[in-house]
Each structure stands twice: as structure tokens, then as C-alpha cells.
Amino acid sequence: MIRKLFIQEKFLKKIREGKKTIEMRLNDPRRHNLKEGMVLKLENIDDNKDIQLIEITKINKYKNFDELYKCEDPILLGYDCAEEANPNDMLYFYSREKQDEWGVIAIHFNIVNFSFDLVDTFIFDMDGTSLNSKGLVSNENKEAFAKLKSLNKNIIVATGRPHYTAFDWIPHIGTDLPIITANGSMIYDHKNKKMLHFESIPKDEAKLIYRFLHELEYDFLVYTTVGILGNNANKTDFFVKSNYKTRIPEFYQEGYFIDQIDNYDVTKFLVITTSNSQRILNSVFDFMSECKGSYIVQSQWNMVDIQSKKASKGNGLKFLLKELNLDINRTISFGDADNDISNFDVTKFSVAMKEASSEVKSAAVLQTKSNDEPWINDFIEKYSK
Template identity: 35%
Template structure:
């Protein structure tokens, strides 16, 4: 469906990667211009992302977001204005330990998002992961006040120095497929499905998200709406991946980016151009 007649909305929520960010992980100047224009018209803007809140602070500040950030696919909402967590749904401790042990045993490269910081893990037989190098470079390019700590851990067999997963509140695990052996990933996928109180989804092509049950961007958006009395029937969301569909289902209007797979497009009420083709500007400039 792609009819733009009579769109009446007060609030706009953007996914980050593949949506508000182009393929160079930048917000296009055209997007910034149209967002500012929308805000001057009285519309409220914010972000719902699979990233942890500390890895979206710069983008949140750049668009001068009006609402707190929905992060980690809805499992944590962070208020940068008051520097506090408004909502969190960490993974069950027992489930966290099971997931962690499974990933270590099968030599998987992965990230752990806690409520405070990020940890990366890779097997000693592999070279330093390209994803981790990109992450390090990305952090260094940010303004000093928007940088955050990542603790990288090289592990051998099942041994991991002094790190204990039980000492942390885990919001999400992120498997890095592009830096792992795909056969090893195939070996663990069935085992992951057997662990209680988690579920698995794909937020980008080269990763697998491991999430706590009852957390999704849609649930996060409903929670934010409850806290700030947001009318979801007067809201529009932009997204491009599987983890955005739950948002499409709770608002009146939804826009799939042009590069999205067909499954995503048919789940949205509207479509636009790709994230590299001024898709956000194009839609918001031309809607009626």
C-alpha cells in the first residue's frame, strides 16, 4: 500500500541503520533538513534502534530528538536529558549464562550489550574481527562526549579470564555472522531456540540478535507511548528490517525504505526510496 492521502500524524520514529543512516552510517543533510522542518511544524521526533543507547547518543542529539531513545530493539528506553534509564527488560540470568556458554563453546564472534557498556568476544584462532575494527573506528569519530567503552575479549577454548556474565544485566547479545564461521553458527541455531526466555531475530544481514522475551521495538514504542501519553494512531515510523515490523504493527502509518525486502514492504502502509536516495526527505516532503 502506498497512498499518501490524508496522512495526519504528530510523531515520527526512525530506525537507525538502513533508515535514518545511509550506508556510510551517516544522516543525510536532506534528512536533517526535513526533520527540522517537521519539528518547526510541531511534530515530535525520536529514534527506535537495535543499538544500545550509548551507541545512538550522537544521532539522538544530532536530530534534537523530542522523546527518549528506544534502544536494543525495545528492551531499554533511555532518557538522555535526565541521564537515566526509564525502562529495561534484561535477559533472564540463567538464559544469559546458557547463551554465553553456547557462543563461547562454538567459537562465535559476538557482542554483549549491558545496561552500562559493551563487551566483545572472539576466539583466539581468529584474527581481530572486522566488525570490532569498524566499531572502534566509529566510536573514535564521535564527539568526545558521545564516546563509550567497549571491552574486547579474546578467548581460548572455554576459558575467559575473569569475565562473569552473571555480574551484568544483559539487554542483548549480537552474533557477528560476518566474523564467525557460518558452519559454527548453523550448529548453534537449533540450540538457541531451545533456551527459554529468549528469542532470535535478524536486524541486519550480517548479524543475529538474541533478545529477552516480551521485548521488541513495537513493545518499546507502546511503553514510551504509555509514559509520555503519545497517540500511536497519530504516529508514523520508518524502518527497513525484520525488527521494525513490530513497530509497523502498533502505529497507524509505517514506511518501508526502498531497499527493504518484500516481507518488510508488505508489512508497511507506505514505501519510499532507499536510505541512500534521500528516502526520508522524499517521503516527508511529498506526503499529503
């Protein structure tokens, strides 16, 4: 979901002065999920560093701007006086045809000035966020995680990795709370060594996907509730670098498992996209578009994930917040990839990393530094003032 709205500087000034408290927009599909209580980011159209957070208090729907202008206060829309208000002003942005097709909305809001005290629960992605480009938790970030814990903040990890490859890094992050793994496909209580919840790909689809990827000679992994099945086509150096045979021998098998795949609950396929050309990858996306119970999402620049349509980081987070009885209105999530957007859609506040794509940044309301910098402590200090 896009959380960013562009706005002219003169109207941004009126908002900060408390003179404008309603934004008008076309009610196209990008805005169908907007709701009361949601935080949005207003960005100065001439200066992308000039932003203001707002919280939606009410959304009124109208057939067109003619109707909207009759019902809403023109001063709160941003006009200096009622006589200036003219619905034809909106034709510069939206045609009558578009208004007739989608209708329009008046978004009532309050200003939000984010501070550290507004959140109790911090949700962190791992790769590209908590981990640096070397795949490590830096000493500075270890100290920052410890600081969060000392301040009685809840720390939740939400990763694309399965729990059995995330164990190495959890002690450095220092959370005792269950972890959201495999993009929400598995929720694992690492403290009590117990699976709390999982969502598996339908067995018939899992078998079809496995055969399809194997025939295309992709390097890929199959995550199950009990371990990893590796398909090493020797097309990349992924398996050499990952070294699962040595790192997690009790959780890893390598080979061809088409006849055994029905015996497993498959929660995710991780596909190394550099195994083949973009043309072949496009055929994978085409193939997945025909699957009824699973979907494909980009997780890293060289990886895509395939998982159950019931599974996402965001769905996993909703389950865990309810399980732990944590207030969803006092949450903030951090991430860098497409698979983090579902978390952004759940939490009150959201933060994109510096290296994130424009789509990810548009789905977040705040932005922070690179994962190779001591960004967590910088974030705490910036918003604790």
C-alpha cells in the same frame, strides 16, 4: 504481521468508486491479529505500484463462505447484483477443506488516503533508515528532521544500537524525546541521562548463550544496562571498524567474561554472522529455539540479535507512547529490517525502505526511497499535497 492483501484490478476499481467495502479472506493464522482500526494495503495483483490503503471498521467471522454469503451484502462484496453472488466463486482461491480448518472472515473497511496531517509522531529506525550506507545522517535528512520539529511533530528513534553508541547521532536527528534502544530492551532518556525501562535476558540463559557463542568463536557483543562486553574472536573486521575502545572507552570492555556475566543485566547479544558459515549459524538458531526466555532476530544482513522475549521495538514503543501520553492512532514508523516489523505492528501507518526484504515490505503499508537518497524530505513533500 502481513498488512498486504492482493486484489484484482476490477475490484480495486469498485473499492475506489465506493461500491465495494468488504473483503473476504480465509481466517488463517496470518490474519488472526487483524483488528478494527488497523490500516491495510490493497495491492493490484497485476501492478505492484497500484495500491490503496484501507482501515478496518469491522471483522465478521464465519464457518465458511456459504455462511458468509448468507449474511453479508453481495453488492458490498463486489458483485453487480445479488443474483450473481455465489459462494462457490471462492473455491477458486480456497478449498472447502481450508474453510473447514480455519473458517473465513468478512473485513469491512473504509478507504484511507494517507496524508502528512494524519500523523503527529514519527518513529525512525537508525541503521539502514535514518543513516545512509556510510553510517551518517545526510545533510538533507538533518534538514528534514529539523523541518519535522518545526512543524511540531514528535520524533522517536527506535534502534538496535544501545544508547551509548547512539549518542553520536542523536544531535543530528534533533529529538529531545527518550530513545528506544537495543531493539526495545532499553528505553533511555538521553536528555535527563536516565534509564526509563529495560528488559533483560534471564541470567541462566544469558550465561548459556555467552558460553555457546564463545565456543563457536563468534565475534559478538553483549549489551548490558551499563555498557558493552566485547568478544573478539578476530574472525571479522567488525571490532576494527567499530573502534569501541577509542569511541566509548568508558562503556566498553573486551575479553572473556563468563565468570562475571551474572553480575550484569544483559539486554542483548549482537552476533556477527559472517564469523562462521551458514551451517553454524543454523545451529545458533536451533540452540535459541530451546531457550524459554529469549529469542533471535535478524537486524542487518550480517548481524543477528538475541534478546528477552519480553523485548521488541514494538513493545518498547508501546511503553514509551504510554509514558509520553502520545496518541497511538496518529503514529507512523519507518524501517528496513525484521526487527522493525514489531514497530509496524504498533503504529497506525508504517513505511518500508526501498532495500527492505519482501517480508518487511509486506508488513508495511507504504514504501519509500533508499536511505542513500534524501528520502525524508521527499516523503514529507509527497504526502503534504
